[in-house]
Amino acid sequence: MIRKGIIVKGTVQGVGFRPFVYRIALENQLSGWVNNTSKGVVMEVQGAEVGIDNFLTNLKERAPELSSIEEVVVENKKSLKDYKEFLIVESTEEKGRTLISPDIATCKECEKELGDSNNLRRYLYPFINCTNCGPRFSIIKDTPYDREYTSMENFIMCDKCKKEYENPNDRRFHAEPTCCSACGPRVILLDNKGNPIKSKDEFESVRKYLREGKIIGVKGIGGFNLVCDGNNELVIEKLRLRKHRPDKALALMMKDINVVEKYCYVNNEEKEILTGNKKPILLLKKKNNKLPTNISFNNKRLGVVLPYSPLHYLIFDNNIDTLVFTSGNLSTMPIIHEDIEAIDNLSEIVDYFLIHNREINMPVDDSVVQVIGGYGRVIRLVEVMRLTIINIYSKKIS
Incomplete structure (x- = not known):
């Protein structure tokens, strides 16, 4: 021994x-x-x-x-100790430096769980996550990476979540952001002045507003995004006027890979990045001109991202397959990540806000990637702590 x-x-x-x-x-x-x-x-x-x-x-x-x-x-x-078993013990604070994983896009298991009507705790719940996915860097307050040092500190796990958290055979074993509809964060629908709007289903209300040509400020994982119907030329023009962005191309979030392939050419390398666990905005060559021209005007490429959190998945339906998905900020300013700041600065741009009560401690905007010569090249990396993405996408994708 x-x-x-x-x-x-x-x-x-x-x-x-x-x-x-x-x-x-x-x-x-x-x-x-x-x-x-x-x-x-x-x-x-x-x-x-x-x-x-x-x-x-x-x-x-x-x-x-x-x-x-x-x-x-x-x-x-030098000597043996009286260890009876192997344990995960309480974290300790010591001087030093460690790296925290970037936020990870929703995994296949959680995506399936989101649509499982037999799972009453997590069906259509917008904050599903597990050890393999969910917020990481954006919710961290301090190291070591434990729940008490994250935005989840104030959300006390229910008995069922705690049982999963303590079960070595469960995929939520020591998943620090784990939660369910009984104990986790909640979404809140507001008008553009910050007044709560009563709704039986906030996501159905958001989808209704989008179909009506409204602009929504959506609080995601790393900050606010401005969202509107990507097939509505008039609302896109309204967004450009309100944001004072007359001609710069706008990013799009599309419902799934089938929708992306309807509008863009997608090779194997690009598909791997689009559907991977980081899900950056990927620059893709246009296939046709079916989308409104004022999304990117004469630009031959579109910046496209797939949903990367449960909250994003729930915004789409059969009538909404493409959203304009641009950073919630004022010109030249960083992405907004606090509720009050968003209401103060974005109320003249949006018609409604969809927010939640999980704090964003580290704002993270979406990286932009383009495949060049078989390599994924990072065009924009706005958060220095997400440099691990460079290591992933600067390698040739086989």
Whole structure:
């Protein structure tokens, strides 16, 4: 029997790393503990030497897809401890630097859950997430990455969410933003002066307003976006006049990949980026002129993004497949992310607001990517802490 102390540095918080460590420790019959610190993920493992060797190999070769390991520091410990099992223990605050994962687009499992009418807790719930997806960087207040240091601090998990959170076999095992309709954030519909609007279904109201040619200020994961019907030339012109943006191309959010292929040419590399777990705005070559010309005028490309949060999915229906999706800001200013600031600055642009009561601590605008020569090139990266996207999209996509 031997005991080792291990520190893993890199993008290892907010990516399901501790649950991963827990599972491979059990596989290799090890005892000890793992936690988050400001230096990275720290652990002690104790057991047979072959088990620890296998554990260290697994640590590097089977790390979660969303993680990026920069360094693994291993220290031999002189004596054994009376460890009975392997535990995820309370995080500790230490001086140091660690990287937090960027926000991750809704995974396939959560997307399926969103539309499952048999799941009463999460059916059509706009804040579904799990270990594999959801807000990360935008909700962080401090490190280490634990719920108490995020915008989810004030949302106390219900018994069912807590049970999932504590179950090693559940995909929400130690998913810090996890929640459901019983215990999580809520959406709120406002007029453009900030007055609440009573509605039985806020998303149905938003869809109705969009069909009527209204402009909506939508609070998403990283900030506010200005949204209107992408097939309505008159409302697009109204948005341009109100935002003082006479000719610059406007980004679009489209319902799904089939809608994108109706309007744009999409090769395999572009499709992989569009449907991946980061979902930036991707510049695509126009296939036809079926959309209003005042979206991009004579530009041969459209900036397109697919829904990347449950909230976005719920805005679309069979009559709304394309939305203008531009940053909620004033000219040359950063994206707005606070409710009061949005009401103060965007009330002359929008007709209504769709907001929620989960705070955005780190505003994050959408990155813009173009595939050039088989490579995804970042055209705009507005948040320095999301530099991990460069590492992902600057590699040739095979």
